Amino acid sequence: MSASTTEPGSHGTGDPAPRTGASRPLPLEAFACLVEAELGLARGSITPEARLIEDLGLDSLQMLDLLLLIDALGAHLDAEAIARARRFRDVHRMFAERWTLAQHAGLVCESVPTSWTPDPARARPRARGASRFVGSRTRLRAVRATDDPMLYELMQADGGAFLRRRGSGPSPRAFAAELRRGVLEQQIVVDRATDAPIGLVTARDADMRRGIAYLELVLDPQVHGRGWPFEAVMLFIDHLFRSWPLRKLHAEVIGSHVEDIASGLGRFFVEEGCLAAHEYVDGVWVDLHILSLFRERWERDAPRLLRGLVAERADESPAASPRDESPEDVGRSPI
Numbered sequence: 195m196s197a198s199t200t201e202p203g204s205h206g207t208g209d210p211a212p213r214t215g216a217s218r219p220l221p222l223e224a225f226a227c228l229v230e231a232e233l234g235l236a237r238g239s240i241t242p243e244a245r246l247i248e249d250l251g252l253d254s255l256q257m258l259d260l261l262l263l264i265d266a267l268g269a270h271l272d273a274e275a276i277a278r279a280r281r282f283r284d285v286h287r288m289f290a291e292r293w294t295l296a297q298h299a300g301l302v303c304e305s306v307p308t309s310w311t312p313d314p315a316r317a318r319p320r321a322r323g324a325s326r327f328v329g330s331r332t333r334l335r336a337v338r339a340t341d342d343p344m345l346y347e348l349m350q351a352d353g354g355a356f357l358r359r360r361g362s363g364p365s366p367r368a369f370a371a372e373l374r375r376g377v378l379e380q381q382i383v384v385d386r387a388t389d390a391p392i393g394l395v396t397a398r399d400a401d402m403r404r405g406i407a408y409l410e411l412v413l414d415p416q417v418h419g420r421g422w423p424f425e426a427v428m429l430f431i432d433h434l435f436r437s438w439p440l441r442k443l444h445a446e447v448i449g450s451h452v453e454d455i456a457s458g459l460g461r462f463f464v465e466e467g468c469l470a471a472h473e474y475v476d477g478v479w480v481d482l483h484i485l486s487l488f489r490e491r492w493e494r495d496a497p498r499l500l501r502g503l504v505a506e507r508a509d510e511s512p513a514a515s516p517r518d519e520s521p522e523d524v525g526r527s528p529i
Contacts, residue, residue: 219293220267222286229282232263234457242283247419250282255458257421260285262502265330269293272387273331273422326433327381329503332426334381334433337394341382342370345394349412376400378407379434383426385417392417395430397443405441407434409487419454425503432496435489443487448473449480462495463487 220228226240233256246252252260257276264271264285269292271285279285327334337345346369364372374380378400383393393413400407409431417423434440445463447455459465463485471479 219269219290222283225286225289226282228267229260229263233259240282242281242286244282245280246282246285252421253456253458254419254421254424254454255462257419258424259421259457261331261422262499264289264292265502267293268296270296270330273385273417273420274387276422277420326429326436326500329386329425329429331386331422332392332429333384333386334395334426334429335384337373337380337382339370341391342373344391345369345373345412348394348414351415378438379430381426381430383413383423393423393426395427397430397434400438400440402439405439407438407440407443409443409445411445424455428496428499428503431487431492432500435492441489445485445487447483447485449475449478452483459485462491464491 219225222242227237229235230237230240233252235250240250244250246257261271261276267289269289271288271292275288276285279288343366346366376398378397380394380396380398382391383395384390385392393411396410397407398410411427413423431443434443444466452459455463464487465483466486467484469482469484472482473480
């Protein structure tokens with residue numbers, strides 16, 4: 195996320211902004227400038243008719259950045275809303291509608307100058323008792339035996355951006371044992387709006403002597419490219435570094451899946467190697483990229499990001515349930 199250079203509540207002149215409340219949301223042009231700055235896009239690249247993926251080329255991490263920016267501006271778009279947005283004008287319209295509702299509810303208390311790039315660390319302070327397993331749109335819970343049939347189908351459907359088997363899994367009978375083989379930590383990704391499982395994040399094959407583990411991710415194909423599921427991945431990574439003396443996490447990413455997290459290269463991940471034409475996928479030989487996330491980089495950059503991700507209270511989401519804070523749902527999977 196971009197660093198803020200102008201404090202909220204300041205117009206850039208040193209004089210405090212009035213506390214009477216903004217009369218209207220940011221116009222489209224000003225909103226576009228903020229998005230360009232926050233997502234690292236070229237100035238003037240956003241037009242009202244620009245398509246988010248085809249024209250702007252937003253990857254999953256940039257889509258998550260966009261959602262966090264909107265949160266920091268005082269509006270909140272749920273997962274289904276952002277999925278319906280095809281062009282930038284759709285995003286701005288949804289933002290303006292949610293911003294207006296928030297203002298009427300008394301949740302927007304001050305104007306936002308167009309020169310300010312919002313900092314989630316200031317905009318959304320983490321409340322006391324907030325769970326690090328619960329985000330604004332997703333939550334993590336432990337894998338249950340009843341999840342095995344769903345996970346088997348999911349892993350056959352997903353090509354496996356981070357999954358070493360990449361769709362060529364064991365038989366259903368052997369699946370349960372294979373799923374848990376070498377696992378250090380494993381959590382189900384749940385969509386808080388529907389309480390439906392949408393993926394699985396795993397840390398496996400840990401080598402504590404060298405301080406490394408391998409990160410794997412499998413997602414429901416219906417949520418690929420939407421950005422918000424990566425909120426759960428960030429929460430999981432933070433949990434790993436808090437709980438284990440790991441130095442870095444490795445991820446094996448095949449072919450075009452790298453494009454889905456391209457904005458994270460150099461920001462979160464470092465590419466430590468690439469094996470050319472190493473994997474045979476859908477009739478084509480594709481490269482295998484070895485990405486690494488180092489603890490030092492995470493501890494430096496993660497706090498501000500996580501302030502924007504973690505739900506302030508378990509009941510913030512309209513679909514939140516008591517299970518969001520349930521100890522058994524956030525327990526460690528057995529090794």
